[in-house]
């Protein structure tokens with residue numbers, strides 16, 4: 001009896017927690033990139049996908065097109081604050097702090113480098 005009521009409590013709690021957290025990252029990153037990984041999965045991964053690999057809604061950000069040489073940190077900040085130029089991506093400025101943005105960029109740069117080095 002006792003066990004069953006615990007289970008009843010546990011299921012909705014788990015659903016609530018997982019729905020708030022957004023998609024779960026698959027990639028394991030060094031500790032210094034974890035804060036950015038968490039923020040990315042809370043705010044961006046719903047559109048940009050697990051590990052930023054893209055979905056039908058939004059592009060893969062782990063792509064040479066978005067590497068530091070082709071797409072500056074400053075441009076990422078602007079995209080987050082103002083949305084994309086076409087307007088397809090809405091502004092995310094209410095969902096992130098300046099620190100979150102910094103950490104998200106750090107995490108994205110790490111993931112881009114990591115993929116590059118595993119391809120060579």
Ligand code: HEC
Pocket residue numbers: 040043044045046047048057058059061066075076079080084085086087088089090092096104
């Ligand atoms: C509501 C869905 C949505 C969310 C949330 C979202 N994006 Fe996007 N993002 C898009 C779409 C759609 C595009 C493609 C925009 C276009 O082609 O104009 C895009 C494009 C981009 C681009 C490339 C823009 C360009 O100039 O082509 C970057 C960089 C980016 N997103 C970063 C982020 C980051 C970082 C976050 C989280 C802080 C985020 N996005 C959250 C939908 C989203």
